[in-house]
Amino acid sequence: xxxxxxxxxxxxxxxxxxxxxxxxxxxxxxxxxxxxxxxxxxxxxxxxxxxxxxxxxxxxxxxxxxxxxxxxxxxxxxxxxxxxxxxxxxxxxxxxxxxxxxxxxxxxxxxxxxxxxxxxxxxxxxxxxxxxxxxxxxxxxxxxxxxxxxxxxxxxxxxxxxxxxxxxxxxxxxxxxxxxxxxxxxxxxxxxxxxxxxxxxxxxxxxxxxxxxxxxxxxxxxxxxxxxxxxxxxxxxxxxxxxxxxxxxxxxxxxxxxxxxxxxxxxxxxxxxxxxxxxxxxxxxxxxxxxxxxxxxxxxxxxxxxxxxxxx
Amino acid sequence: xxxxxxxxxxxxxxxxxxxxxxxxxxxxxxxxxxxxxxxxxxxxxxxxxxxxxxxxxxxxxxxxxxxxxxxxxxxxxxxxxxxxxxxxxxxxxxxxxxxxxxxxxxxxxxxxxxxxxxxxxxxxxxxxxxxxxxxxxxxxxxxxxxxxxxxxxxxxxxxxxxxxxxxxxxxxxxxxxxxxxxxxxxxxxxxxxxxxxxxxxxxxxxxxxxxxxxxxxxxxxxxxxxxxxxxxxxxxxxxxxxxxxxxxxxxxxxxxxxxxxxxxxxxxxxxxxx
Numbered sequence: 001x002x003x004x005x006x007x008x009x010x011x012x013x014x015x016x017x018x019x020x021x022x023x024x025x026x027x028x029x030x031x032x033x034x035x036x037x038x039x040x041x042x043x044x045x046x047x048x049x050x051x052x053x054x055x056x057x058x059x060x061x062x063x064x065x066x067x068x069x070x071x072x073x074x075x076x077x078x079x080x081x082x083x084x085x086x087x088x089x090x091x092x093x094x095x096x097x098x099x100x101x102x103x104x105x106x107x108x109x110x111x112x113x114x115x116x117x118x119x120x121x122x123x124x125x126x127x128x129x130x131x132x133x134x135x136x137x138x139x140x141x142x143x144x145x146x147x148x149x150x151x152x153x154x155x156x157x158x159x160x161x162x163x164x165x166x167x168x169x170x171x172x173x174x175x176x177x178x179x180x181x182x183x184x185x186x187x188x189x190x191x192x193x194x195x196x197x198x199x200x201x202x203x204x205x206x207x208x209x210x211x212x213x214x215x216x217x218x219x220x221x222x223x224x225x226x227x228x229x230x231x232x233x234x235x236x237x238x239x240x241x242x243x244x245x246x247x248x249x250x251x252x253x254x255x256x257x258x259x260x261x262x263x264x265x266x267x268x269x270x271x272x273x274x275x276x277x278x279x280x281x282x283x284x285x286x287x288x289x290x291x292x293x294x295x296x297x298x299x300x301x302x303x304x305x306x307x308x309x310x311x312x
Numbered sequence: 313x314x315x316x317x318x319x320x321x322x323x324x325x326x327x328x329x330x331x332x333x334x335x336x337x338x339x340x341x342x343x344x345x346x347x348x349x350x351x352x353x354x355x356x357x358x359x360x361x362x363x364x365x366x367x368x369x370x371x372x373x374x375x376x377x378x379x380x381x382x383x384x385x386x387x388x389x390x391x392x393x394x395x396x397x398x399x400x401x402x403x404x405x406x407x408x409x410x411x412x413x414x415x416x417x418x419x420x421x422x423x424x425x426x427x428x429x430x431x432x433x434x435x436x437x438x439x440x441x442x443x444x445x446x447x448x449x450x451x452x453x454x455x456x457x458x459x460x461x462x463x464x465x466x467x468x469x470x471x472x473x474x475x476x477x478x479x480x481x482x483x484x485x486x487x488x489x490x491x492x493x494x495x496x497x498x499x500x501x502x503x504x505x506x507x508x509x510x511x512x513x514x515x516x517x518x519x520x521x522x523x524x525x526x527x528x529x530x531x532x533x534x535x536x537x538x539x540x541x542x543x544x545x546x547x548x549x550x551x552x553x554x555x556x557x558x559x560x561x562x563x564x565x566x567x568x569x570x571x572x573x574x575x576x577x578x579x580x581x582x583x584x585x586x
Contacts, residue, residue: 049443054470057436064440095418095427
């Protein structure tokens with residue numbers, strides 16, 4: 001059994017790793033214990049700014065610091081970042097200030113807090129903003145590596161992390177294979193390509209194992225960068241496999257599935273099936289129960305793969 | 313840094329002429345709030361603000377954030393007077409490709425420190441600039457101009473609370489209390505009751521002045537310069553549209569341009585000799 005970890009822990013570790021750069025500052029809106037910025041706060045209280053429960057203020061304090069040469073990492077729950085969407089739009093993205101916003105506890109996988117805490121639209125809304133990089137890594141290792149890369153980016157970013165533990169995929173990986181904007185081919189097959197992000201990457205791998213037993217060989221891609229989308233890789237697997245499934249713990253509207261659909265609509269007739277939250281809100285439940293209820297778990301990815309193949 | 317009261321008044325008068333010119337040429341824009349703020353900004357730039365027009369991105373400059381970013385003609389006129397931009401640039405106000413975007417924009421115009429235009433954002437941004445200055449060990453300050461209608465935005469009070477929590481003595485606000493917002497008088501849109509008491513309750517140093525009495529304005533800016541034991545706000549009682557009789561205290565000229573006849577009258581009132 002592989003190691004289990006939450007991506008938010010990778011974020012917290014990355015901030016500590018980055019701390020030797022004295023331009024790094026961390027902003028919190030009360031939830032540092034949850035987003036895992038608290039480790040940085042403990043080690044570097046002088047470079048941690050408490051904004052209280054005030055997300056709108058936090059985003060623009062970060063923008064002001066970015067304009068003065070600092071590299072701000074601001075975090076709260078994914079759902080509460082949305083309260084400051086217009087601040088992100090007008091005060092961060094528009095002037096292209098490299099503020100790095102992290103929304104933890106994204107998706108229905110967040111669990112028993114229920115629908116008020118389960119952001120299913122964050123990737124969609126931030127993806128609409130020019131200049132903004134949008135990330136949703138699948139394990140703590142890639143979260144740590146991608147967060148560290150953000151520190152040298154001149155673009156603002158939004159990264160979703162998850163509350164609950166998922167299998168760690170990259171413990172022994174060559175770190176250079178994890179790069180912002182580059183999808184990772186975790187498994188190669190020629191019958192269908194499953195493009196997944198976040199907590200559904202491991203579900204996609206499970207689905208591929210089952211499909212293989214049935215004689216269907218699936219490619220599985222970890223598309224941790226939703227924007228800019230790795231369109232070259234999408235085109236490659238579309239050409240090779242002829243059928244695509246996207247899988248995300250996010251609305252089927254506007255997220256990874258939306259991004260892939262937008263791209264494919266202009267480049268090929270490859271059939272696409274989107275696994276995601278079907279334009280509805282969640283409820284209280286354990287993470288695994290939520291993936292089942294919302295039809296996001298591996299059996300649903302398998303069915304989607306079969307539908308996509310059938311449409312070839 | 314020193315300028316006489318009459319020099320400041322004359323600077324503000326020249327800016328008022330350019331404000332009306334810009335809005336008239338564009339047949340759009342926000343003259344009322346530009347005319348109410350300009351005495352304050354003329355004095356700030358002339359007596360206090362540490363900036364370098366020939367090096368607008370100088371790292372240790374004081375920051376000036378026009379949070380009421382729609383009142384951009386006032387700022388553009390002053391930036392031209394101070395040499396950040398050319399007077400000819402004022403013709404680009406609201407024109408495609410122009411340095412003078414409709415709302416002040418740091419990506420387009422030298423001397424603009426924040427891309428404003430959406431109300432309630434500048435104070436938080438200024439707070440970030442003030443925190444950064446402190447981390448740098450620099451004595452630079454962040455000045456933020458707010459409108460009175462603007463403080464109806466809840467985010468202003470998030471920032472007001474956070475600024476005292478962080479004891480930001482280098483954060484200084486001027487409130488242009490002109491009593492009119494887009495639709496009507498503030499009193500009709502949202503009664504704000506005792507505004508100075510609100511800021512005091514949030515822990516700010518507060519001073520009130522007549523924002524068109526240049527002697528009081530200079531004293532008020534001195535108050536901001538000297539209040540370093542926490543964030544400070546200068547509440548300036550002003551008249552929307554100040555200097556053009558038919559615009560004064562007239563909600564219609566929050567965001568409207570004068571016609572030809574009105575323009576001629578404004579130029580006459582502002583002392584432009586035909």
